[in-house]
Amino acid sequence: MSPRNLLKEIILVDDASEREYLGKKLENYVAKLPVPVKVLRTGKRSGLIRARLIGADQVQGEVITFLDAHCECTKGWLEPLLARIVEDRTRVACPIIDVISDENFEYITASDKTWGGFNWKLNFRWYHVPKREFDRRNNDRSLPVRTPTMAGGLFSIDREYFNRLGRYDEGMNIWGGENLEMSFRIWMCGGTLEIVTCSHVGHVFRKSTPYTFPGGTSNIVNHNNARLAEVWMDEWKDFFFAINPAAKSIDMGDTTKRKKLRQDLQCKGMRFVHF
Template identity: 70%
Template sequence: MRRFVYCKVVLTTSLVWVLVDVFLLLYFSECNKCDDRKDRSLLPALRAVISRSHEGPGEMGKAVNIPKDDQEKMKELFKINQFNLMASDMIALNRSLPDVRLDGCKTKVYPDDLPNTSIVIVFHNEAWSTLLRTVHSVINLDDASERDFLKKKLENYARTLEVPVRILRMEQRSGLIRARLRGAAATKGQVITFLDAHCECTVGWLEPLLARIKEDRTAVVCPIIDVISDETFEYMAGSDMTYGGFNWKLNFRWYPVPQREMDRRKGDRTLPVRTPTMAGGLFSIDKTYFEEIGSYDPGMDIWGGENLEMSFRIWQCGGSLEIVTCSHVGHVFRKATPYSFPGGTGQVINKNNRRLAEVWMDDFKDFFYIISPGVMRVDYGDVSSRKALREALKCKPFSWYLENIYPDSQIPRRYYSLGEIRNVETNQCVDNMGRKENEKVGFFNCHGMGGNQVFSYTADKEIRTDDLCLDVSRLNGPVVMLKCHHMKGNQMFEYDAERLTLLHVNSNQCLDMPSEEDKMVPTLRDCNGSRSQQWLLRNMTLSI
């Protein structure tokens, strides 16, 4: 009997210490840096952790697979938000997620006096379940949603939460950019954290962002963006070995972190990565600094281009842009947008891109205009106030940005020509034909309209079209397009301006017109001085 009582005491004591440990973990979690700390209640969060089962659909970030009998209904619901709404609705609003941080991140200790933050989420006709999984001590900004459940029902639900949530509503559809501007103006925190409306935050995501801003208020910081599958809502860790860049069309792209950045960090992958650009959906910024550097360009419409505009501005005007590798936030990546753009998607994005090109890119904007000639017809409005901002902030030129921040940019800093490559014998041009990486380059009638017939012969002796370079790996070709690797080798061509030849250095052969076997693809042959091996590299002129 005495042994039984002794065992009960031991078990009870153990359980008490487990509960204390959980309570302490919650108390020192990222939640303690949100607005209105005094109003925060930990006991409901403690109860939720204790009672939560990891056996439900999607728990620990696992995939949710819909039974065959429900596949048709699933496909119909998918069209509403362009993700698997049925799967999302099956998952708990506070589901558990795996800790995907690097081991070195899990042992980091952050200061107690981190700045507080207001979290701003803009939503437009968002799904109920994805929006509420994102909500956590935030300002929610409704960009004129039309769905009933995002009106009174959402406001009633927000009032039941243990953390303060404000819902602001735009009177009419204004788009992400202007909605974020309104949300930012309403914040009270020292730091503004922007999130998209279909995110999930993992353990310890916020402290690393705030700690970096505490060190340097001009640092604009982004988490690693993990992938939440639009098909199954499986949570998949993002890579700490990629950073943001862009191509000639001003499309944001992920590229491998270069060796120079690894060397700067001395191989410590837990240190922030200096990134040339950001994806734009998820980042934290000191509120005062956000206002000092010009917030968002209010002349931009809806969405698109604002991330590159802010990226260029931050770097050129004295700030820094970083990916904090110890912070992970999941994001549902969709293959298509469910939203309409007033005036059409292309029109809106082209206008925004023209604004950023005119203000920040100096003469390098020609790469954008030549490869996207249709953009020249788009009215981009008045940018005089943004140019005045650049002048007032004493911002550096775009050439400085390419030289110091993005030396491996897809836009070459120095180049011999930017335009067509015309064959003397046939009077036809090298053409990328809209083909993708690892496909053969084409050959077509010269049209003088830029686009697919724009190539740059660079100072590094590459023949580049956007982020692809002509590459030849064996004698006599074929000539294919591969990602530019900046290592010369198979991508090195020497142009002789007198003989008009393009010599492929590794093979010691010359670029030649297509063969009879494939009349649409230029080839390599032994150099013989013929007109078919002569090429005119012409700079295109722009009519603005």
């Protein structure tokens, strides 16, 4: 599904899996693939955010493409993403995320008429692309959609830009909020976030999470979102804390480094996020 000349390597991060077939059997299998594959193991549960940082530290190629494990790429998915980044290294390119059933693996093509948004609880949401974005593209649906936020599981980003932009917030835990934090940061700090309509990747949407959150799901997500609000949302953070009072009492940790990053990158205010 991917041209060999565009693949430098594949990096698999095993976040303390307990299933036997993901051990030596996996290593033996990937060793036979035509693309170099590194299997990195965390040893103890680190969560999505830190696992991705571990993988990113090992990347040698010019562009990092992050994919959840439960994905299936389609023919021609990679070229459109890389083409956008080659033209502008501050673009972050996302595919259209098609649906794969978690019951029978039926593949359902998703619409190109939705983009990413959020509510004031800082939950990611899909919304209809507004008329102004169709007008900007002259109603050419083959052109990328400039999206306010991304789902976060699947995207391509220039490696040097990823590092310069501040990677992931290492003060966040496990999973949750990191996609909105990066989305805001991209727009506020001079980048562009796009859904590339010519690229499709299937994703298994599960009814429940197959792993546990140490400390509880709500506490982890509130911790992460509180950090996001404090650093990036300016006066709009009051909306988040008003509608989500449990986050007020959460220890969000030290945000000094992330605030300094915002200052060093000379980022604009949240009003410059592409809504």
